[in-house]
Amino acid sequence: MLTYTTYSEAGGVGKTTLASNLADAHAQRGRDVLLLDLDPQNGSITYLLGIDAARDDGDQDNIARHLIDRPKGAFEDLIHETPFGFDLVPSHNMLEDLADLLGRAESMAEDLGEEFDRFDRLRQVLLNAGVPDKYDTVIVDPPATAGPHLYNAIGATRSLVVPLEPTGKGMQSIKGLQDVVDNFEATVGVDVGVLAVVPNGVGRTADQQEYLERIRELGYHAPVAIGERSSLFEGCWDKQTTAFAYVDEHRSRKRDHEMDTLDQLRELAAHVEEVA
Template identity: 65%
Template sequence: MLTYTTYSEAGGVGKTTVGAALLEAHAEHGLDVLAIDMDQQNGSLTYLLDVDAPRDDSQADNIVRHMIDRPKGDLADLIHETEHGFDLLPSHNMLENLEDLLNRAQQMADDLGEGDDFDPYDRLRQVLMDAGIPQEYDVIVVDPPATAGPHLYNAVSATRSLVIPVEPTGKGMQSVIGLEELVEGLEDRLEAEIGVLAAVPNGIGRTTDQERYLNEIHERGYPAPVALRERSSLFEGCWDQQCTPAYYVEEYRDRTRDHEMETLEKIDDLATQVEEVGGL
């Protein structure tokens, strides 16, 4: 089974768009794929995929209710099929208060003498295991927000590996360094190794500085099997039409654009290599 979290500390590097493209590629390879949207922002994977989920309904069942032991039904009932060949466990506005809700649930568990069984950073993994979700899928990918906090900690605890979109700039490299420090802390807390399946340089130009940053990514020991050129038109089009890159090219382009097909082929190659590294 392959599990990973798509994450970057830097916003605007195509984390969710590249993640959606990878999900579709895994599904195209004949794998059963589940995406879990842990991003509380409105512009999250749930929005990109145009999934009609009741994220504004505070009474509706959602992933957070399960994480704080207040579910209203089976977890499997929350999962939506998408038109892109994979399933989605959608975001909900309750994620905005996840840290506070987990802390209160932790306090309740402590008051009942059950605190040792409630780890607020490991709730997503536990909820998925209890519901038997891992047995239903070949690939599970979690998409948290681009900030450190309980959303990310739960995502990494559940997946134990990362795919990291990287902007080839000084700011982008600083986010990589910050991520390394964060991962070290999580490894200590979880008492488990967290692997990086791939770094994905995104928005590559032809400047000397960017080539230097690409070399630095390799020197830091990150596997970077593909590098994506600047494709703002393609990625912005995906958000305008709420779909994956491959779907956008097929349904909304009036002609084939070689540079976009090259990008889709690279993402497909990346999905294949991630699958191989993950043991599929």
């Protein structure tokens, strides 16, 4: 089973856009894909994909309720089919209070003499719902900041795909990536692997190759470097769709550089499947 979390230390580097397009690319390759949105921000993957979920309805069942063991229904009822060939568990505003909710749930469990690991809740929820029997690929998109959303994502998936800002600051963050991974392992108590590092928004072809070589020298997989595609990816957000569907449905003329980017996304998905 393929499981990974899209992670970046900083926002604005295409983490959520990458997660949605990798889900699409995996589905195109015949995989059964479940994408989980753990980001409580309004600009989350639930919005990007145009999923109609009442995220501000506190009475509605949602992923946060399942993480604190207070569900209002079956986990499978949270799952939305998307028009892109994969399924999604949407975000909910209750995730904004997840740290407090998990803390209270943990205290109650301790009072009752029960086990409750706040950073292992997502894995337990997925196992109890039989997700490994229904899907062969699970992708989790949490917020970038450290906290229970990110730690639960890592605890459940044990692997990362890391988009990279193609700047000196971005390269510096990659140099410190092993320290970040070590911190995750110490906090969550699991071994964590980096399946791929993905420079995103790179300029000239020569620059792309330079970034790839520097990342590989640091010992990480870097199968592709995605060029500067603001028109394509901003179009995805505007039309609430993946890059594949955007080019197919909203481009009257196929642009070679955008078709090359779609091929890169498919190549990246194939690489992640192989190394995982």
